[in-house]
Amino acid sequence: MYKFISSILYWIIVKISKSLVVQGKEHIPQLHRYVVTCTHESYNEVIMLGMSIYPNQIHYMAKKELFINKWFGKFLKSLNAFPVDRENPGPSTLKRPIKLLKENKTVGIFPTGQRAEFTEDAPLKRGAVTIAMMGGAPILPAAYVGPKKIKGLITDTAHIKFGEPIETKNLPKSMKRNEKLEYLTKELENRTRQLQNELNEYVNQK
Numbered sequence: 001m002y003k004f005i006s007s008i009l010y011w012i013i014v015k016i017s018k019s020l021v022v023q024g025k026e027h028i029p030q031l032h033r034y035v036v037t038c039t040h041e042s043y044n045e046v047i048m049l050g051m052s053i054y055p056n057q058i059h060y061m062a063k064k065e066l067f068i069n070k071w072f073g074k075f076l077k078s079l080n081a082f083p084v085d086r087e088n089p090g091p092s093t094l095k096r097p098i099k100l101l102k103e104n105k106t107v108g109i110f111p112t113g114q115r116a117e118f119t120e121d122a123p124l125k126r127g128a129v130t131i132a133m134m135g136g137a138p139i140l141p142a143a144y145v146g147p148k149k150i151k152g153l154i155t156d157t158a159h160i161k162f163g164e165p166i167e168t169k170n171l172p173k174s175m176k177r178n179e180k181l182e183y184l185t186k187e188l189e190n191r192t193r194q195l196q197n198e199l200n201e202y203v204n205q206k
Contacts, residue, residue, distance in 0.1 A: 001078035002057050009047060010054045017154045022052045023199070024162035028140065032056055033104045034165065035097075035132040036140040037188065039196055040110035042148035044158065049108060049142065052160045058108035059100050061127075094131060101135030111188065129168070129184040138165035141188055143195035145203050161199045163191045 014020055036058060038049050050058050057080055064083040067073030073083070082096050097107045109128040132139045146158030166187055171180050 001075075002080045003055075005079065006050055006054055006057070010051055013048075013051055013153055014054075019154055019157050020048055020051055021157060021159045022162070023159070023202075024142075025052075027162045027164050028053055029138060029165055031104065032106045033101055033135075034138045034140050035101070035107045035109060035128055035135070036142060037109050037111050037128050037192065038142040038160070039144050039192065040112055041144075044147060044150065044153055045110070045144045046108075047153060048144060048146065048158045048160055052142075052162075053106070056106055058106050059097070060108040061097060093127075094134060097131045098135045101131070101137045107131065107135075107137075111192075126181055126185050129181055129188060132166075133168045133180065133184065136169055138167050139184070139188055140165050141191045141195060143192060143199050145196075145199045159199055159203055161195050161202075163195050166191065 036049065036053065038045050046060065059080045059082065061084045062076060062081045064085050066076060066081075067083045084093055097109075100107050109131070111125050111128040128139060141163045143161050143163075144158065146160075147153060147156040152158075166184065168180075168184060171183070175183070
């Protein structure tokens with residue numbers, strides 16, 4: 001289902017409407033084994049992030065509340081989404097995304113944990129970093145600037161910018177696990193903020 005729907009959306013959004021501008025494509029790892037993160041203010045980022053690395057497929061972590069309805073939950077799973085308990089995350093929360101990474105697949109995470117403007121006062125949660133580190137995969141940071149309403153995906157222009165991947169396996173062995181998590185989370189936060197600022201400046205100049 002993911003391949004079918006993404007093919008249609010790609011044709012409409014990228015080929016016909018030309019409403020997606022992607023910067024930093026050269027930073028996208030050739031191997032699909034990575035965690036891609038992005039700022040998250042609406043559901044449009046979910047779609048546009050998928051379009052920006054098409055035809056590679058993203059396996060998204062999504063809050064479990066979206067899966068309450070049996071049929072809608074089944075539909076989401078057919079689109080490679082899987083439920084996560086954000087209020088009570090446990091070891092089982094990590095098993096699925098780590099398994100996907102080890103299968104050389106791409107995991108998509110919005111590290112703010114919810115739809116919110118990315119600001120100085122909105123530090124990133126550690127989930128993306130923890131999963132990438134345990135899965136031995138790099139983190140591909142991205143920022144989004146564009147329409148927040150679904151219709152804007154066709155009528156307006158959306159911008160996504162990727163930064164250089166953050167390697168999670170080359171840290172000094174002398175660092176403790178919590179120190180690595182803290183360092184990588186801060187690095188992701190800084191790079192995401194830089195990408196967001198650069199993208200805002202680019203869009204405002206157009």
